[in-house]
Amino acid sequence: MTEVFEPFKTEPYSDFSKPDPLKAYQEALRQVRSELGRDYPLLIGGEKIATGKWIESYNPCQHSELVGRAAKASKELLEPVMTAAWQSYASWSKLPMEHRARTLIKLAAIMRRRKFELAAWQTLEAGKNYAEAEADVAEAIDFVAYYARQSLKLAQPIESYDYPGEENTSFLKPIGVGVIIPPWNFPLAILTGMTIGPVVVGNTVIIKPASDTPVIAAKFMECVAEAGFPVGVINYFPGSGSEVGDPLVDHPQTRFINFTGSLEVGLRINERAAKLQSGQVWLKKAYMELGGKDALIVDETVDLDYAADMAVISGFGFQGQKCSAMSRLIVVDEVYDALLEKFIAKVEALDIGPAEDNARVNAVISQGAQTRILDYIAKGKREARLVTGGEAGSDSGFYIKPTVFADVPEDAVIAREEIFGPVVAVLRAKDFADALRIANDTVYGLTGGLISNDRGRIERVRQEFEVGNLYINRKITGALVGVQPFGGYKLSGSNAKAGGPDYLRLFVEMKTVTEKF
Ligand code: NAP
Ligand code: MG
Numbered sequence: 155m156t157e158v159f160e161p162f163k164t165e166p167y168s169d170f171s172k173p174d175p176l177k178a179y180q181e182a183l184r185q186v187r188s189e190l191g192r193d194y195p196l197l198i199g200g201e202k203i204a205t206g207k208w209i210e211s212y213n214p215c216q217h218s219e220l221v222g223r224a225a226k227a228s229k230e231l232l233e234p235v236m237t238a239a240w241q242s243y244a245s246w247s248k249l250p251m252e253h254r255a256r257t258l259i260k261l262a263a264i265m266r267r268r269k270f271e272l273a274a275w276q277t278l279e280a281g282k283n284y285a286e287a288e289a290d291v292a293e294a295i296d297f298v299a300y301y302a303r304q305s306l307k308l309a310q311p312i313e314s315y316d317y318p319g320e321e322n323t324s325f326l327k328p329i330g331v332g333v334i335i336p337p338w339n340f341p342l343a344i345l346t347g348m349t350i351g352p353v354v355v356g357n358t359v360i361i362k363p364a365s366d367t368p369v370i371a372a373k374f375m376e377c378v379a380e381a382g383f384p385v386g387v388i389n390y391f392p393g394s395g396s397e398v399g400d401p402l403v404d405h406p407q408t409r410f411i412n413f414t415g416s417l418e419v420g421l422r423i424n425e426r427a428a429k430l431q432s433g434q435v436w437l438k439k440a441y442m443e444l445g446g447k448d449a450l451i452v453d454e455t456v457d458l459d460y461a462a463d464m465a466v467i468s469g470f471g472f473q474g475q476k477c478s479a480m481s482r483l484i485v486v487d488e489v490y491d492a493l494l495e496k497f498i499a500k501v502e503a504l505d506i507g508p509a510e511d512n513a514r515v516n517a518v519i520s521q522g523a524q525t526r527i528l529d530y531i532a533k534g535k536r537e538a539r540l541v542t543g544g545e546a547g548s549d550s551g552f553y554i555k556p557t558v559f560a561d562v563p564e565d566a567v568i569a570r571e572e573i574f575g576p577v578v579a580v581l582r583a584k585d586f587a588d589a590l591r592i593a594n595d596t597v598y599g600l601t602g603g604l605i606s607n608d609r610g611r612i613e614r615v616r617q618e619f620e621v622g623n624l625y626i627n628r629k630i631t632g633a634l635v636g637v638q639p640f641g642g643y644k645l646s647g648s649n650a651k652a653g654g655p656d657y658l659r660l661f662v663e664m665k666t667v668t669e670k671f
Pocket of ligand 1: 400477
């Protein structure tokens with residue numbers, strides 16, 4: 155069979171040590187800078203609504219700088235947005251899959267043309283340096299391009315056996331209106347993937363972006379409009395999670411909830427979604443992709459410089475604010491001291507500064523995050539040995555110095571709770587078996603890794619390391635769409651496996667029709 159579209163390929167990354175990409179990125183930053191401080195209304199159906207209340211979004215690296223303001227939704231707008239989404243569902247859900255898939259191909263092309271501009275918005279709104287910001291946009295484009303192709307597979311006839319005297323057919327149908335609740339840490343990639351997956355198979359959605367990054371979400375909506383999605387298919391509904399979150403989840407017309415964020419909020423949504431509301435005639439589907447306490451194990455069989463490099467990238471990329479970030483470094487006793495020394499030296503060599511200047515380590519997302527991380531650091535100082543960092547950086551932004559605690563006891567708070575910042579706990583294990591036991595001794599199970607040259611140990615972690623995404627002999631962050639389907643085990647979530655071959659199946663239901671002749 156000939157394919158409708160070219161085969162999927164992930165987006166390439168730029169090399170910012172070369173003058174041309176560097177110049178182009180800085181030009182994009184200048185352009186974006188000239189557009190700072192604008193207002194972005196809600197988008198409900200085709201209508202732009204300014205509510206008179208605003209979510210203000212500031213640059214985390216320069217917190218006096220207003221990136222933009224997004225209109226703040228209130229509960230009163232819930233009925234209009236639900237109605238708009240269901241109205242467009244009536245026609246969008248009936249389109250041929252190819253029609254919707256082509257709209258995605260166009261969206262991917264538009265986002266590709268605006269790649270550096272979309273990345274530059276993240277540099278200023280989320281504090282991502284050039285490579286981190288570009289990787290986020292590349293992932294967003296990959297989700298769109300990949301799901302466009304995957305959707306066509308779901309349009310194929312479903313195999314079933316014949317039965318004498320009957321015709322039997324099964325086919326997949328979209329399920330209805332969903333609420334999309336993304337986090338701020340991959341403000342374009344995760345938002346795009348969580349939205350476009352359900353949408354390509356015929357659902358319509360209401361996006362409630364994270365309050366720290368509503369402007370990049372508004373930029374996504376510009377791309378959506380340009381790609382020609384009918385109005386009301388994707389609605390933009392920024393608002394405070396604590397004000398409009400529960401009402402969106404509880405609404406009897408909400409058919410599914412696609413959530414990525416913290417364990418605490420995820421558990422709350424999961425519970426509320428399970429409760430039947432008056433007038434509700436379906437079970438709500440609720441997909442919860444949650445936090446992690448991700449560990450990298452290093453044993454005595456490897457090059458310790460390489461192991462330390464992988465630990466630094468995994469622990470401090472985007473200031474450790476990745477669900478996949480290494481927050482526990484577990485080292486076998488034999489090489490513990492030697493590895494720790496190399497690790498500290500490399501962490502201390504990281505430069506800290508504004509994302510706009512492309513420093514390796516930038517500010518954390520908000521004042522709230524900075525305070526929370528500093529609280530954990532204070533606990534760490536009581537529980538373990540601080541070896542580097544341990545304090546805020548320059549106060550023009552929400553900086554925290556890359557922080558390492560050594561000799562962290564297994565039961566320490568900083569070894570058990572997700573900190574979500576540039577803080578790594580180093581734990582000593584007796585041997586490899588002990589290291590694996592420690593790694594698995596957590597409620598989470600998102601990512602994990604092993605640096606080892608021992609084939610027996612590598613085979614063992616393949617089976618016994620309880621994580622959804624396991625990396626051997628490399629960094630434990632940076633999953634690629636279509637290459638490493640992403641999603642965790644245990645309390646890290648529902649294992650939705652974003653960017654994987656089964657993801658779209660979560661947003662359709664199968665209908666089976668039997669006709670007797
Ligand atoms: P968060 O605080 O849980 O917020 C996530 C989203 O939920 C935001 O849009 C937030 O809105 C909203 N929200 C808050 N309260 C709500 C409620 N009662 N009902 C409905 N929605 C509500 O998480 P975050 O700080 O943005 O993100 C960091 C977390 O995400 C970390 O735990 C990280 O590990 C996890 N994460 C997981 C994955 C994965 O794939 N497993 C990927 C990335 C991140 P407001 O912004 O308005 O509060
Ligand atoms: Mg901000």
